[in-house]
Amino acid sequence: MNLINGEFTVNFNGIDHWVKIEGSENETIPLIIIHGGPGGNHYVFERTAGPLLSRTRTVIYYDQRGCGRSEKPGLDEDYTIDFLIGDFRKLKQWLGAEKVDLLGYSFGGELALEISTVIPNEINQVILSAPSLMDSDIQKMVQITGFMSIAHQSLSNEISLLMHKGIALEEIYSKVWELVEPDTVDLLLFEDQESARKNRALWEESKLINTGLMTSALINRPAEPPLLNRLEGIKNQTLIITGAFDRNTGIPISTIIHKKLRNSTMMVFDKSAHFPDLEETEKFIEVINNFLEVK
Structure with missing residues (x-):
């Protein structure tokens, strides 16, 4: 080698x-x-x-x-x-x-x-x-819960409504990802938002x-x-x-x-x-x- x-x-x-x-x-x-x-x-x-x-x-x-x-x-x-x-x-x-x-x-x-x-x-x-x-369904639940923990009030309310509609977890999961915006995704993925901005800047640069x-x-x-x-x-x-x-x-x-x-x-x-x-x-x-x- x-x-x-x-x-x-x-x-x-x-x-x-x-x-x-x-x-x-x-x-x-x-x-x-x-x-x-x-x-x-x-x-x-x-x-x-x-x-x-x-x-x-x-x-x-x-x-x-x-x-x-x-x-x-x-x-x-x-x-x-x-x-x-x-x-x-x-x-x-x-x-x-x-x-x-x-x-x-x-x-x-x-x-x-x-x-x-x-x-x-x-x-x-x-x-x-x-x-x-x-x-794994567990990962979907972790992400949904994660969004609930950092979401602004209107998004939190929308996710809560989805959870109470009696629809399948897969559908709830897909709809949640349709609702979230880039800033919310950054809050999900990063504790330090300066690191989030660095990550996003490099993504855009690429x-x-x-x-x-x-x-x-x-x-x-x-x-x-x-x-x-x-x-x-x-x-x-x-x-x-x-x-x-x-x-x-x-x-x-x-x-x-x-x-x-x-x-x-x-x-x-x-x-x-x-x-x-x-x-x-x-x-x-x-x-x-x-x-x-x-x-």
């Missing part, structure tokens, strides 16, 4: 993917960063926590198919977990690495767990930052959008059986980081994952919401480096 720093366009399974390598001079086990969304990208992370990680680790970024700077597949439904795992395996093959470490944030944490169920012997250690469980196609495909064709039912089979040493104020996935989801995994540690960041990497960056880097150094 002889990695070179830089940005690359690499074809995995017929899709051109954006890949970036930093910190190859450290000659560590590659740490592959897996972004969230679904349908997000690495633009913010690679300008905030990423450069600090690459001071001591060999860091690998890649935007998932149809995301950020990577090519869109020909069919809108070609975003399933199986496709995403297939692309990851091609990336690992391209890197020439026998084993890799994973750092997945938000949906990226969920995808890191999916990858670990398929190729556990090719994964060294796993870090999950505010991981999601998309097919000129990259989330088409929503990946989310739609994953909802319409979920992995079977659900990830929650397969977590006990994962043996890799895993660190779970969650913000005390995370109203998006939060302590409930992280706790469920922690209890299911055989070999995990959970750490709560007491000044963060959904993005500890932005709200407590120095602590985030220190905790990750200490975890990865333990063999």
Whole structure:
């Protein structure tokens, strides 16, 4: 394995993917960063926590198919977990690495767990930052409750009306997301609104959008059986980081994952919401480096 720093366009399974390598001079086990969304990208992370990680680790970024700077597949439904795992395996093959470490944030944490169920012997250690469980009703309830906790009075009243209509949770969840505005989403995702403004400014600077196609495909064709039912089979040493104020996935989801995994540690960041990497960056880097150094 002889990695070179830089940005690359690499074809995995017929899709051109954006890949970036930093910190190859450290000659560590590659740490592959897996972004969230679904349908997000690495633009913010690679300008905030990423450069600090690459001071001591060999860091690998890649935007998932149809995301950020990577090519869109020909069919809108070609975003399933199986496709995403297939692309990851091609990336690992391209890197020439026998084993890799994973750092997945938000949906990226969920995808890191999916990858670990398929190729556990090719994964060294796993870090999950505010991981999601998309097919879990609990996550939908966490988000709805989260919005209720920060909503202005009129929005709170509208959500309350939805809750009393006797409609399905899935419909309530969809309607709540139709009601909320960007400022409310920032309140959901961040405890520190200065971090929220920094995040939003970088998103706008990137000129990259989330088409929503990946989310739609994953909802319409979920992995079977659900990830929650397969977590006990994962043996890799895993660190779970969650913000005390995370109203998006939060302590409930992280706790469920922690209890299911055989070999995990959970750490709560007491000044963060959904993005500890932005709200407590120095602590985030220190905790990750200490975890990865333990063999």
